[in-house]
Amino acid sequence: MTPTTSTGRPQRVVILGGGFAGIIAARTLRNAPVEITLIDRTNHHLFQPLLYQVATAVLAPSDITSPIRHLLRSQQNTTVLMAEARAIDVDRRVVTIDEGREIPYDSLILATGARHSYFGHDEWERLAPGLKSIDDAQDIRRRFLLAFERAEKSLDPEEQAAYLTFVVIGAGPTGVELAGMIPEIAREGMRPEFRNVDTRRTRVILLEGATRVLLTFPEHLSERAQRDLETLGVEVRTKALVTKIEPGAVWLGEERIRTHTVLWGAGNAASPLTRSLGVPLDRAGRVLVQPDMSIPGHPEVFAAGDVAAAVWKDNLMVPGVAPAANQMGRLAAENLLRTLRGEGRKTLRYTDKGNLATIGRNRAVADFGKLRVAGRMAWFLWLFVHILYLVGFRNRMSVLSQWIYAFATYRRAARLIDNAERYMTPPPAPAAAGSPAPPGSGRPEP
Amino acid sequence: MTPTTSTGRPQRVVILGGGFAGIIAARTLRNAPVEITLIDRTNHHLFQPLLYQVATAVLAPSDITSPIRHLLRSQQNTTVLMAEARAIDVDRRVVTIDEGREIPYDSLILATGARHSYFGHDEWERLAPGLKSIDDAQDIRRRFLLAFERAEKSLDPEEQAAYLTFVVIGAGPTGVELAGMIPEIAREGMRPEFRNVDTRRTRVILLEGATRVLLTFPEHLSERAQRDLETLGVEVRTKALVTKIEPGAVWLGEERIRTHTVLWGAGNAASPLTRSLGVPLDRAGRVLVQPDMSIPGHPEVFAAGDVAAAVWKDNLMVPGVAPAANQMGRLAAENLLRTLRGEGRKTLRYTDKGNLATIGRNRAVADFGKLRVAGRMAWFLWLFVHILYLVGFRNRMSVLSQWIYAFATYRRAARLIDNAERYMTPPPAPAAAGSPAPPGSGRPEP
Numbered sequence: 001m002t003p004t005t006s007t008g009r010p011q012r013v014v015i016l017g018g019g020f021a022g023i024i025a026a027r028t029l030r031n032a033p034v035e036i037t038l039i040d041r042t043n044h045h046l047f048q049p050l051l052y053q054v055a056t057a058v059l060a061p062s063d064i065t066s067p068i069r070h071l072l073r074s075q076q077n078t079t080v081l082m083a084e085a086r087a088i089d090v091d092r093r094v095v096t097i098d099e100g101r102e103i104p105y106d107s108l109i110l111a112t113g114a115r116h117s118y119f120g121h122d123e124w125e126r127l128a129p130g131l132k133s134i135d136d137a138q139d140i141r142r143r144f145l146l147a148f149e150r151a152e153k154s155l156d157p158e159e160q161a162a163y164l165t166f167v168v169i170g171a172g173p174t175g176v177e178l179a180g181m182i183p184e185i186a187r188e189g190m191r192p193e194f195r196n197v198d199t200r201r202t203r204v205i206l207l208e209g210a211t212r213v214l215l216t217f218p219e220h221l222s223e224r225a226q227r228d229l230e231t232l233g234v235e236v237r238t239k240a241l242v243t244k245i246e247p248g249a250v251w252l253g254e255e256r257i258r259t260h261t262v263l264w265g266a267g268n269a270a271s272p273l274t275r276s277l278g279v280p281l282d283r284a285g286r287v288l289v290q291p292d293m294s295i296p297g298h299p300e301v302f303a304a305g306d307v308a309a310a311v312w313k314d315n316l317m318v319p320g321v322a323p324a325a326n327q328m329g330r331l332a333a334e335n336l337l338r339t340l341r342g343e344g345r346k347t348l349r350y351t352d353k354g355n356l357a358t359i360g361r362n363r364a365v366a367d368f369g370k371l372r373v374a375g376r377m378a379w380f381l382w383l384f385v386h387i388l389y390l391v392g393f394r395n396r397m398s399v400l401s402q403w404i405y406a407f408a409t410y411r412r413a414a415r416l417i418d419n420a421e422r423y424m425t426p427p428p429a430p431a432a433a434g435s436p437a438p439p440g441s442g443r444p445e446p
Numbered sequence: 447m448t449p450t451t452s453t454g455r456p457q458r459v460v461i462l463g464g465g466f467a468g469i470i471a472a473r474t475l476r477n478a479p480v481e482i483t484l485i486d487r488t489n490h491h492l493f494q495p496l497l498y499q500v501a502t503a504v505l506a507p508s509d510i511t512s513p514i515r516h517l518l519r520s521q522q523n524t525t526v527l528m529a530e531a532r533a534i535d536v537d538r539r540v541v542t543i544d545e546g547r548e549i550p551y552d553s554l555i556l557a558t559g560a561r562h563s564y565f566g567h568d569e570w571e572r573l574a575p576g577l578k579s580i581d582d583a584q585d586i587r588r589r590f591l592l593a594f595e596r597a598e599k600s601l602d603p604e605e606q607a608a609y610l611t612f613v614v615i616g617a618g619p620t621g622v623e624l625a626g627m628i629p630e631i632a633r634e635g636m637r638p639e640f641r642n643v644d645t646r647r648t649r650v651i652l653l654e655g656a657t658r659v660l661l662t663f664p665e666h667l668s669e670r671a672q673r674d675l676e677t678l679g680v681e682v683r684t685k686a687l688v689t690k691i692e693p694g695a696v697w698l699g700e701e702r703i704r705t706h707t708v709l710w711g712a713g714n715a716a717s718p719l720t721r722s723l724g725v726p727l728d729r730a731g732r733v734l735v736q737p738d739m740s741i742p743g744h745p746e747v748f749a750a751g752d753v754a755a756a757v758w759k760d761n762l763m764v765p766g767v768a769p770a771a772n773q774m775g776r777l778a779a780e781n782l783l784r785t786l787r788g789e790g791r792k793t794l795r796y797t798d799k800g801n802l803a804t805i806g807r808n809r810a811v812a813d814f815g816k817l818r819v820a821g822r823m824a825w826f827l828w829l830f831v832h833i834l835y836l837v838g839f840r841n842r843m844s845v846l847s848q849w850i851y852a853f854a855t856y857r858r859a860a861r862l863i864d865n866a867e868r869y870m871t872p873p874p875a876p877a878a879a880g881s882p883a884p885p886g887s888g889r890p891e892p
Binding site: 041042043044060061062063065067069070072073074078079080081082083098134135138145146149152153192193194195196414415416417418419420 | 487488489490506507508509511513515516518519520524525526527528529544580581584591592595598599638639640641642860861862863864865866
């Protein structure tokens with residue numbers, strides 16, 4: 001990487017991804033004599049920690065998203081492009097977007113995040129959607145709300161029970177947060193609105209392959225979280241390995257659980273762009289970055305956030321949480337700047353900001369190293385931290401008011417089922433009009 | 447229609463549609479000894495008068511929608527089903543839903559509303575979406591916001607100009623409201639966020655086939671509205687007949703306007719369900735109802751709202767506005783009740799609540815018969831009326847706060863592009879990687 005280019009034009013910095021790592025990298029470079037192009041396939045930065053609240057209809061999608069170009073509007077050295085990055089050529093130093101257009105760079109920061117991993121069962125994705133993007137959250141919200149609508153419409157008690165059974169696979173923070181929200185919504189908010197089903201019969205089953213929930217937390221907080229979940233009515237099953245997911249059921253070996261709504265909170269896989277870098281990746285497809293956040297052999301290419309596998313201490317890896325993405329993105333940009341100025345680079349010293357997970361409406365577990373709390377105190381901490389870090393004043397106010405509303409009334413503000421058509425049943429064949437369908441012939445979603 | 451059935455069971459009332467007419471009909475029957483089933487293809491009641499604000503990213507979809515079953519939750523005689531009504535058999539008195547299941551009724555209130563009409567050019571729909579449902583509004587929002595994203599990404603000035611050209615077809619209230627919002631958003635809110643295009647160059651062209659905009663208003667208010675639109679920067683063209691819409695352009699005879707975003711505010715067509723009634727329809731497919739809101743030959747079947755063509759006075763028809771739908775829906779339910787009680791029926795006496803249309807951020811025209819105002823005064827009236835009629839306390843507060851925010855900052859709170867994938871360009875053919883695409887090769891949306 002050269003401090004300035006031979007022609008005297010400013011360094012071209014390309015940042016791929018407008019998540020936590022990408023945004024903070026751009027902001028770190030706001031006064032630098034560089035030309036930044038930030039590329040994201042969406043138009044928005046997403047506050048991922050609250051995604052499960054969109055999925056459960058507490059918050060509206062626009063509450064936790066802000067247009068990336070709005071966040072960076074006053075930063076004159078930055079152009080934002082909404083485009084799909086398709087490949088990186090580290091030798092020619094170009095990123096290919098859309099239908100083959102090339103964006104050249106002098107330095108690159110790769111921060112395209114992760115998707116879920118289905119451990120070789122990609123065919124499960126359409127039956128058990130994961131929760132990474134705002135589209136994912138809207139998809140889950142649709143399925144979650146449609147399940148109750150279909151239960152109400154069904155004439156078959158067994159089918160109704162299957163519609164009122166929600167299976168969450170994976171008891172990490174996302175799985176625990178999703179599972180914890182559902183029982184109260186079903187019992188309190190929805191009960192008076194249904195006539196043909198008793199929504200208090202809703203079952204929520206949380207399946208975890210490991211020996212305990214929230215594996216990244218200390219053991220006693222895992223135990224507490226499990227107790228709290230069970231108090232809410234969630235059936236927690238550890239050492240439970242899903243062997244098959246099919247329309248209408250989840251299999252654990254020989255055991256079949258009837259359900260029409262399966263949510264996936266299990267695995268992570270880095271954005272497939274890492275594969276075009278030609279450097280070693282870990283099992284989740286993440287780049288094994290150097291301590292300065294650059295990739296081996298290419299000091300001008302950095303990786304940060306969920307695409308990067310960085311060593312923390314004692315062979316522990318930096319976890320895939322928002323504060324870690326922030327620290328990595330900032331360091332990548334700082335090291336880029338230091339090289340521009342002819343200074344040496346810094347190495348990552350990850351500061352653990354702690355681990356938080358909410359359980360239902362007013363419980364949480366929090367692990368801040370020395371301070372480890374559970375229950376309502378942890379929940380208030382969670383509330384405070386999330387409002388604090390939520391980008392944008394308007395979003396903060398809107399989220400706070402919706403929380404107060406939801407908390408006070410048990411009602412969900414954003415219970416909109418949109419774009420339901422593709423989930424609905426097809427029109428009947430023109431023949432046989434007038435013959436009533438057999439009970440329970442409602443097809444599950446495709 | 448018999449007051450009670452021969453078996454002594456309560457009358458079964460089926461209401462099709464949860465819009466203004468359907469909801470008020472259900473509420474009018476809340477204490478009646480009947481069993482109501484309200485069927486809607488969506489789960490929500492929609493406050494249609496504010497739909498254009500979702501389309502232009504001011505309000506979030508959940509701000510103007512409320513789950514129908516939530517609105518009717520305390521009404522124990524009512525079951526809400528989310529289902530598609532496919533046919534009505536008035537002789538056998540059954541409604542067919544979904545894949546052939548039949549719902550029998552003793553009385554029926556048809557209130558399934560209208561879609562847009564493309565006057566025989568149904569192929570225009572995918573190029574020029576109309577604005578009736580929340581899905582329509584989200585579709586328009588996506589196209590509207592993506593046009594700016596594509597302009598920023600394009601390398602071809604002509605293509606950029608085409609992306610920054612918005613054509614609105616039809617200058618009724620919807621067309622005027624859509625067109626009036628765009629210039630200010632482009633000039634004020636978006637300008638600082640774009641680097642490659644000057645969003646102040648955005649063109650908004652409003653095409654109307656008739657001799658003036660807002661044809662249902664008095665002539666001097668039409669003139670005032672046109673002047674206000676032109677002050678905002680909208681190019682208003684009356685007596686302009688669209689002859690062809692194709693990807694990338696709209697044709698007026700020999701004249702071709704390059705644009706990638708065409709919005710349709712022109713025609714209405716009643717829900718196709720009216721065709722299965724076997725009674726005379728008007729040109730827009732609406733049922734020619736009797737003065738008591740029932741259909742000819744079937745006193746037990748009523749039609750209300752945008753599916754009904756009712757005579758007002760002097761051969762004028764009741765207009766397709768929310769207050770009219772409310773009055774028709776209430777009268778249909780009242781007459782149903784009166785017959786149950788053995789009383790005679792009332793006939794429709796439509797009370798005109800006036801006509802309102804906003805133009806941009808702080809102008810409107812209002813026609814209340816004797817009182818006809820324009821400008822800021824009319825805008826305050828509009829604001830007051832819409833907040834007043836918006837269903838649900840939470841929605842009211844949320845909408846009010848978003849308006850204050852948008853008004854104070856010119857910023858749009860809900861500028862989320864979701865589900866963009868199907869509008870994006872396809873991945874490149876695997877060959878020829880590395881050859882830059884020619885400028886302006888970005889394909890318009892399908």
